[in-house]
Amino acid sequence: MQKVEHIGIAVKNLEASKKLFESLLNTFCYKVESVESEMVSTAFFKVGDTKIELLETTNPEGAVGKFIEKRGEGLHHIAYEVADIHAEIKRLKAAGFVFTRQEPFRGADNKMVIFLHPKSTNGVLIELCQEIVGG
Numbered sequence: 001m002q003k004v005e006h007i008g009i010a011v012k013n014l015e016a017s018k019k020l021f022e023s024l025l026n027t028f029c030y031k032v033e034s035v036e037s038e039m040v041s042t043a044f045f046k047v048g049d050t051k052i053e054l055l056e057t058t059n060p061e062g063a064v065g066k067f068i069e070k071r072g073e074g075l076h077h078i079a080y081e082v083a084d085i086h087a088e089i090k091r092l093k094a095a096g097f098v099f100t101r102q103e104p105f106r107g108a109d110n111k112m113v114i115f116l117h118p119k120s121t122n123g124v125l126i127e128l129c130q131e132i133v134g135g
């Protein structure tokens with residue numbers, strides 16, 4: 001893995017939290033994007049070499065909706081950038097890690113992504129992401 005690409009934070013109200021994080025980080029949100037397959041709206045901020053991703057559910061039955069219902073707002077996932085997502089999935093599966101899906105899919109911010117199940121990573125939801133070249 002190359003670096004922490006971004007940190008995901010689950011929020012109840014994206015508009016309000018976007019303003020809060022613009023004030024906190026002293027920078028403007030550079031992208032707002034919905035990911036239909038994940039039932040989320042996202043907002044991204046650059047902070048030095050990494051990013052913050054705010055996530056608001058678009059459906060109470062979505063993963064972020066359920067997360068907020070159980071645990072409230074807060075730290076949701078850590079995303080690591082990888083050079084070859086298929087090679088990393090293979091390596092991690094061989095090491096016994098469990099994924100929430102079997103194949104990577106198109107996530108926000110022009111990335112192919114996949115999540116490790118928190119039950120295999122000490123309760124922390126881990127995302128692997130790889131930039132889509134030319135996407």
Ligand code: ZN
Pocket residue numbers: 006007008053077079127
């Ligand atoms: Zn993410």
